[in-house]
Amino acid sequence: MLDFSLFRMVIFSISNARYTYVHDQKYSSEDVDIHHIVSRSGSAKYVFVYATALLVLACALYLYVLKETSISLVYYSLLFDIFIVKLLLGKPVKKESVVIMPAFGVQLETHYVSGKVIRCFVPIDKILKPVLVECVTPVTCYWTLSLIIRGESEMVLVFKKLRPPVKMLVHVWKALCAATGSKEETFTHAE
Amino acid sequence: MTTGNCICIHSDVNSMDNVDCTFILNLNVARSGSNRCLFSSSDFFSHSLTLSSPSSSAAKVRACGPKALRGPTSTLPFPFYSGRPRESVSKAHLQIDREVDVVVATHAYGNRSGVRYMTSGLKVYYVPWRPFFNQSTFPTLYGVLPIIRTILIRERITIVHGHQTFSTLSHDALLHSRIMGYKVVFTDHSLHGFGDVGSIHMNKVMQFTLADVSQAICVSHTSKENTVLRSGLAAEKVFVIPNAVDTAMFKPALERPGGSEIVIVVISRLVYRKGADLLVEVIPEVCRLHPNVRFIIGGDGPKRMRLEEMREKHSLFDRVKLLGAVPHAQVRSVLISGHIFLTCSLTEAFCMAILEAASCGLLTVSTRVGGVPEVGIRHNLSVDVWFEDKLSYELQYLTNSTVVVLPDDMIVLAEPDPGDIVLAIQKAISMLPKIDPQAMHNRMWKLYNWHDVAKRTEIVYDRAMKCASQSLSESLSRYFSCGAWAGKLFSLVMILSFLFWHLLELWQPADDIEEVPDVIFSHNCEGEMMQNPNNGNP
Numbered sequence: 001m002l003d004f005s006l007f008r009m010v011i012f013s014i015s016n017a018r019y020t021y022v023h024d025q026k027y028s029s030e031d032v033d034i035h036h037i038v039s040r041s042g043s044a045k046y047v048f049v050y051a052t053a054l055l056v057l058a059c060a061l062y063l064y065v066l067k068e069t070s071i072s073l074v075y076y077s078l079l080f081d082i083f084i085v086k087l088l089l090g091k092p093v094k095k096e097s098v099v100i101m102p103a104f105g106v107q108l109e110t111h112y113v114s115g116k117v118i119r120c121f122v123p124i125d126k127i128l129k130p131v132l133v134e135c136v137t138p139v140t141c142y143w144t145l146s147l148i149i150r151g152e153s154e155m156v157l158v159f160k161k162l163r164p165p166v167k168m169l170v171h172v173w174k175a176l177c178a179a180t181g182s183k184e185e186t187f188t189h190a191e
Numbered sequence: 192m193t194t195g196n197c198i199c200i201h202s203d204v205n206s207m208d209n210v211d212c213t214f215i216l217n218l219n220v221a222r223s224g225s226n227r228c229l230f231s232s233s234d235f236f237s238h239s240l241t242l243s244s245p246s247s248s249a250a251k252v253r254a255c256g257p258k259a260l261r262g263p264t265s266t267l268p269f270p271f272y273s274g275r276p277r278e279s280v281s282k283a284h285l286q287i288d289r290e291v292d293v294v295v296a297t298h299a300y301g302n303r304s305g306v307r308y309m310t311s312g313l314k315v316y317y318v319p320w321r322p323f324f325n326q327s328t329f330p331t332l333y334g335v336l337p338i339i340r341t342i343l344i345r346e347r348i349t350i351v352h353g354h355q356t357f358s359t360l361s362h363d364a365l366l367h368s369r370i371m372g373y374k375v376v377f378t379d380h381s382l383h384g385f386g387d388v389g390s391i392h393m394n395k396v397m398q399f400t401l402a403d404v405s406q407a408i409c410v411s412h413t414s415k416e417n418t419v420l421r422s423g424l425a426a427e428k429v430f431v432i433p434n435a436v437d438t439a440m441f442k443p444a445l446e447r448p449g450g451s452e453i454v455i456v457v458i459s460r461l462v463y464r465k466g467a468d469l470l471v472e473v474i475p476e477v478c479r480l481h482p483n484v485r486f487i488i489g490g491d492g493p494k495r496m497r498l499e500e501m502r503e504k505h506s507l508f509d510r511v512k513l514l515g516a517v518p519h520a521q522v523r524s525v526l527i528s529g530h531i532f533l534t535c536s537l538t539e540a541f542c543m544a545i546l547e548a549a550s551c552g553l554l555t556v557s558t559r560v561g562g563v564p565e566v567g568i569r570h571n572l573s574v575d576v577w578f579e580d581k582l583s584y585e586l587q588y589l590t591n592s593t594v595v596v597l598p599d600d601m602i603v604l605a606e607p608d609p610g611d612i613v614l615a616i617q618k619a620i621s622m623l624p625k626i627d628p629q630a631m632h633n634r635m636w637k638l639y640n641w642h643d644v645a646k647r648t649e650i651v652y653d654r655a656m657k658c659a660s661q662s663l664s665e666s667l668s669r670y671f672s673c674g675a676w677a678g679k680l681f682s683l684v685m686i687l688s689f690l691f692w693h694l695l696e697l698w699q700p701a702d703d704i705e706e707v708p709d710v711i712f713s714h715n716c717e718g719e720m721m722q723n724p725n726n727g728n729p
Contacts, residue, residue, distance in 0.1 A: 136304065136338070138334075139338050140341050141306075141342060141345060
C-alpha cells in the first residue's frame, strides 16, 4: 500500500508566532496545489482558561462544604465554567487548507484538533475573482482572503476560522488568481 | 517639509454587520517609510470626492511623505447640507497630492462600512460604531481605543488630525492618540456660544480635548478668537487657515439664466442656526417689492414646515420652490440656475457656501456674522505666531502673501434683521447687471484653492512634528489645570486610558498588528497588484 503522503513536496513555508504557512504539492504533480495554514497557538491560553474555570469551581465547592451554602451554587458555577470554556476556547482548529485543482475547482478544508474535517468545494467556473479584503470590526481590523462567486451576493471566505497575516495570504491569493485565470501580467510587472 | 503620517478621522460609519468589508482587488505596494496622516471627521460621502485637482487623473498615491490620520467630526451628513466634510475631503485629497500621505477614519453611514478607497487613492475607514444621536456616536470614552490603536499602528501614523467640536469619535480618538504619544492637531469649524447649558458643557469637553493638543487650526480669525476663549488654548498654538472651494467643480454656467426674472438661491440646512426664521420673514417682503423675483430653496430641516406655511399663507407657490435635500453633486446645478445667493445664518465661522456661490458667479447676500466679513480677505498666519524660525521658509512664504479685500461687488452684507436683509437684496438686485460671473469665478480661483490650504496645513503639521514629546506626568499636569473638579476628573480619565492602553499592549502587542502595504492605483484599475507584502512583522 503506497503512502501517498511520501509524495508530498514542500515548496515554500513561512512561519510566525501564531501561524505557519506551508505550500506543497501532492503526487509530485504540478497540477494540484495545496496551501496550509497551521495554527501554532500556544497552550498559555488553554492553561489560563482552565485555571480560571477550576478556580471558580473550587470557590463554589469551598462555599458549599465549609460555609454550607446550597448545592445549586456548585451547579451554577459548573455551568458558568462550561460556558466560559466554550466561549473562549471554542472548537480549536488545527489547520486550514486550500487545495487548488486548476480547471476543476478549489477545495477549502478546516481540520479541527478533535480530528473532524469540514470541506467545502467551489467549482472553478463559479469563482469570479479571489480578493484580499480588509475587514473592520468595532474593535479591530484584519485581512481576509475571499472568493467572489458568480451569481451570489455573499463572498466565500477561504480561511474561515484562522486569521493569518497578509504576507501569508498573498501567496495563496496569487495561486488562486493563477488558477482562476485572473490578470497574470501584473504579477510579473510587480515582481 | 513634514515627513510624517497624519490620520484624519471622520465619524461616518455605515454598518451592515459588525464585520463589513470592502474590496481591494489588487494592491500595488510602494514602500515609503515616512510619515503618514489620518484624518478624522464625521461626514464623508463618496460624491463629495469629485475634486478634480490637477493630479487627480494621475491617481497615484505618493507614499513618501507624512501620513496623517484625520480625525472624526460630527458634521452632519447629507441630507444635512454642510460644507465641512467636503472641505476635509478636499484637503485630504490634496495632501495626497503633496508630501503627506492621508488616511481618513470615520464612523459608518447607512450601509457604508469597512475600508474604501476613494478618488486619488484616498483610504477611508468606516468604523462600525453606530451613531446614536444626530449622526454622532455614543461617547464611550474607551470603546474606540482598540480600533483607533489598531488603525494607527497598521497605517504607520504620525499625526492625528481631528475635526469638529461635536464629534465624540473625534474627541475620543484625539485623547487616546495623545496618550499613545502621537502628535495631535485639531480643526474647529464652528462658532459656539458661552451662555446656555449645552455650550458650557461642550466648552468644558473641548477644554479637556485641547488641553494637550499639539496645534489647532481655525477657519477664520473670529473662529480663532472663539476657540481660544472657549477652550483656554494658547493663542500661539492656533493657526487660521480658511477653507477653500473646488473651483473646478463650481464653475459658472456658460450662459447666464436670462429673462426678466431674477432668481435668488438659498441652500442651507433649514435650522434655527442657519437663519431659517429670518428667511420666513424676508421672502414674502422681497416677493411683494419685486414681482420678478423667484426663490429656489435647497436643503432640509426642522424649519421646512415653517417655510411651507409661509408659502401657503402668501400664495407663493409659483415663486418659491422648495427642492428639499440637495446632494452635493447637484449643488452646482442648483446654484447656476440663480443670480443671487442668499444666506441668513445667525452664526458662521467661515461660510463655505458663499465661496461656492461666488465661484459659480452668483452675487451673495449674507448676514454680517462670525467669520463672514473675513471672506474675501486673503489670510496670513500672524507673524507673532512664530516665535522661532522667523526666517524659515514657511514664514517667508506666508508674509509674502498679500492682503486682498474683495470689493463690495461680490458680497453684500446685512445685519441679521429682516428689514436690513431686504434692503441688502434690493441693493444686490440693482448691482446685478454689472456682475460678470466668469470674472468672479477667476478671482475665486486665485484667492481660494485647496492647494494653498493643503500647503498651509502641511506647515501646521511641520510645527506639530517639531513639538517636543511629552511624558504622561507633563500631560496630566495640563489636564489638572482645567478646573477644580474637572481637572481631577480629566486626569483620572487619562490615567485610566493609559492603563487600558497598556492592557491592550499586553493582550495584543503592537508587533502582532501587521502594517498595511502601500497602494498604487494605476489609471487602469485592472493593473493593480500587491508588492512587498513583507512590510509587516515576521
